Amino acid sequence: MKTAVNTVRVLFLALFLFLLRSGKMNLWLILFGVSLLLALFFGRVFCGYVCPMHTLMIPTEWLARKFNWQTKKKPDWLSSGVVAWVGLILSVAVMIYAKRVLKRDIPILLFWIALAVLVTLRYRPEVFHNLLCPFGVLQRVFGRPARFSQMVTPEGCIGCTKCVQVCPAEAVRMKVDNKALITPGACLQCTSCTQVCPTKTIKYQSIHVKPAERVNA
Numbered sequence: 001m002k003t004a005v006n007t008v009r010v011l012f013l014a015l016f017l018f019l020l021r022s023g024k025m026n027l028w029l030i031l032f033g034v035s036l037l038l039a040l041f042f043g044r045v046f047c048g049y050v051c052p053m054h055t056l057m058i059p060t061e062w063l064a065r066k067f068n069w070q071t072k073k074k075p076d077w078l079s080s081g082v083v084a085w086v087g088l089i090l091s092v093a094v095m096i097y098a099k100r101v102l103k104r105d106i107p108i109l110l111f112w113i114a115l116a117v118l119v120t121l122r123y124r125p126e127v128f129h130n131l132l133c134p135f136g137v138l139q140r141v142f143g144r145p146a147r148f149s150q151m152v153t154p155e156g157c158i159g160c161t162k163c164v165q166v167c168p169a170e171a172v173r174m175k176v177d178n179k180a181l182i183t184p185g186a187c188l189q190c191t192s193c194t195q196v197c198p199t200k201t202i203k204y205q206s207i208h209v210k211p212a213e214r215v216n217a
């Protein structure tokens, strides 16, 4: 599964670079818009499979962990999550200004990709995914009511916490009964947890969590 998922990511990264090089980033924005609608039903599949930031953060994190550059601490000033919304508003404003006034496109995504890589060299990936990414905040809102997501079937969970340890978005937590629970709005659908679960009890399936448990996204 890991190879197939990584292949899909690399193919989308190649598509992104092709569109960037040929000046057709409008098509990428359309793809992102469609992904928001799909997130209403199928969760944040864009984040897990398509986003170039996530794809590049994976080898970046591997490198950062190998050389022990990362800290588990999170910057306090980011904790409210407001910065991501400010980033979204500024990004849209810059794109509109460039298009209308400067009569040119500014590849704002390149700035965010560079920031994602730099931040991941120092901090765990959830810092960028949950507190900084301006596109992630939109995906989170649209993914919250998703009908399908990676979910844990509690009967099969032995409470090993491996899923919690590998999740790049803090989307899975242990409940008081020592069973894992995935929050759909926070889940990137990246399958990292399914790959390490020893009992294979995490599957992409119809969601059956209570509405109150979705709010925690």
Ligand code: SF4
Pocket (backbone or CB within 6 Å): 152, 156, 157, 158, 159, 160, 161, 162, 163, 164, 179, 180, 196, 197, 198, 199, 200, 201, 202
């Ligand atoms: S990895 Fe699987 S068995 Fe372990 S806590 Fe997560 S869901 Fe439960």
Ligand code: SF4
Pocket (backbone or CB within 6 Å): 150, 163, 166, 167, 168, 169, 170, 171, 172, 182, 186, 187, 188, 189, 190, 191, 192, 193, 194
């Ligand atoms: S819960 Fe699993 S699929 Fe969702 S973001 Fe975390 S590791 Fe990825």
